[in-house]
Amino acid sequence: MAGTTGASVTVLGDFAASAGLVASAQDERHWLEVVFPKRDEERRTEALSQANVIWHGLRPLGAADFDQAPNLKLVQKFGVGVDTIDLAAARERGIRVANMPGVNAPAVAEGAVMLMLAAIRALPEQDRRTRAGLWMKDIAYLERSREIAGLTVGLVGYGDIAKRIEQVLLAMRAKVVHTSTKPDGSEDWRGFDDLLAESDVISLHLPGTPNTRKLFDEAAFARMRPGAVFVNTARGSIVDEAALLAALESGHLAAAGLDVFEQEPVDPQNPLLGLRNVVVTSHLTWLTEQTNSRMLATAVENCRRLQRGEPFANQVV
Structure with missing residues (x-):
């Protein structure tokens, strides 16, 4: 698997992350750059153009997004269901998709x-x-x-x-x-x-x-x-x-x-x-402090694997 060996990894956090998750992600800033544009579409487009990884929530993600992300290697689902990701479009472009079974x-x-x-x-x-x-x-x-x-x-x-x-x-x-x-x-x-x-x-x-x-x-x-x-x-x-x-x-x-x-x-x-x-409730039964910690650990580990050129954990595509 082609990786970014020795280089930093740039991530688009494609969901409105909690303050705790944002702070924890920044703890890895010496090698991991994570951008959470929230609802700023211009900033999201810019982040897509640079991203090696997308941390994906529920916003539908498909060919149009992938075509704006020439450096994209991995879509990391925060959760289990990948029904909001166009898996065929990812496969066609050689983009890997991984999820987090059991984490929430x-x-x-x-x-x-x-x-x-x-x-x-x-x-x-x-x-x-x-x-x-x-x-x-x-x-x-x-x-x-x-x-x-x-x-x-x-x-x-x-x-x-x-x-x-x-x-x-x-x-x-x-x-x-x-x-x-x-x-x-x-x-x-x-x-x-x-x-x-x-x-x-x-x-x-x-x-x-x-x-x-x-x-x-x-x-x-x-x-x-x-x-x-x-x-x-x-x-x-x-x-x-x-x-x-x-x-x-x-x-x-x-x-x-x-x-x-x-x-x-x-x-x-x-x-x-x-x-x-x-x-x-607003599709948030999964959200607890413990879930955030487990999700972040899983996502960061797959970013490390990308950096090292190693196979991803829980790869779907």
């Missing part, structure tokens, strides 16, 4: 459980009413509030994140079932339709691919139990938001916890944001 799994697993509990216990509505001075008034809406213990939680996808969630939920005395591409020999495996019908809570843990696009449509939501709760910390493309909205407005679904949306950044006018039985 602890945080996303905790974030999914957080959204699950917040949705089940109507946390957004409790918060709103308490701030409005409605102390213990008109509490009939809490009659559908439940404990996770004794509920059946269905995990759609069964990778590292889902398995971590399973451990937490079992400790909380929930029943946990899961589905994946094919039976895995576990007594807790279910076919997709059976899992939908059995579960009080559905939590998504699939990649965003053409095969999973709008997997959760009107028919899927109709197969879910009346009063079920829906949680998505995976990808917004997996869900038909119009169908989800209808299921929530009709009362067929009791609540939802959403970290991801079909369009990101989410439109402030998205009707899902106006529902009191929906709790939302």
Whole structure:
């Protein structure tokens, strides 16, 4: 692999990094130059022209970007999913792509459980009413509030994140079932339709691919139990938001916890944001101090490998 042996490595941080991550990256400044242009397009274009590496977040990255980056050797995904990177265009130009499997799994697993509990216990509505001075008034809406213990939680996808969630939920005395591409020999495996019908809570843990696009449509939501709760910390493309909205407005679904949306950044006018039985976060369940540290260590290591002409860790393309 062609490297930049002995030379410094120039990186475009193609996302709005936290202050802690920026500061930590600067600790390597004697050999690693990292530029975070945020939303400054002119500065981003200039950084692209110099970059050996792109540290990639969620902004779509494709041929037009690569053609502005004649020195680019590596796109380093901060996370796992590479669905926002044009892999074919990278391959055509000899640009390598690497990801970070498992690096954000602890945080996303905790974030999914957080959204699950917040949705089940109507946390957004409790918060709103308490701030409005409605102390213990008109509490009939809490009659559908439940404990996770004794509920059946269905995990759609069964990778590292889902398995971590399973451990937490079992400790909380929930029943946990899961589905994946094919039976895995576990007594807790279910076919997709059976899992939908059995579960009080559905939590998504699939990649965003053409095969999973709008997997959760009107028919899927109709197969879910009346009063079920829906949680998505995976990808917004997996869900038909119009169908989800209808299921929530009709009362067929009791609540939802959403970290991801079909369009990101989410439109402030998205009707899902106006529902009191929906709790939302901005695709940030992965973000913790520990995740940042793990991500930075992985990214810097692959930059060192570039400098030394060594194979990259976790290369996808």
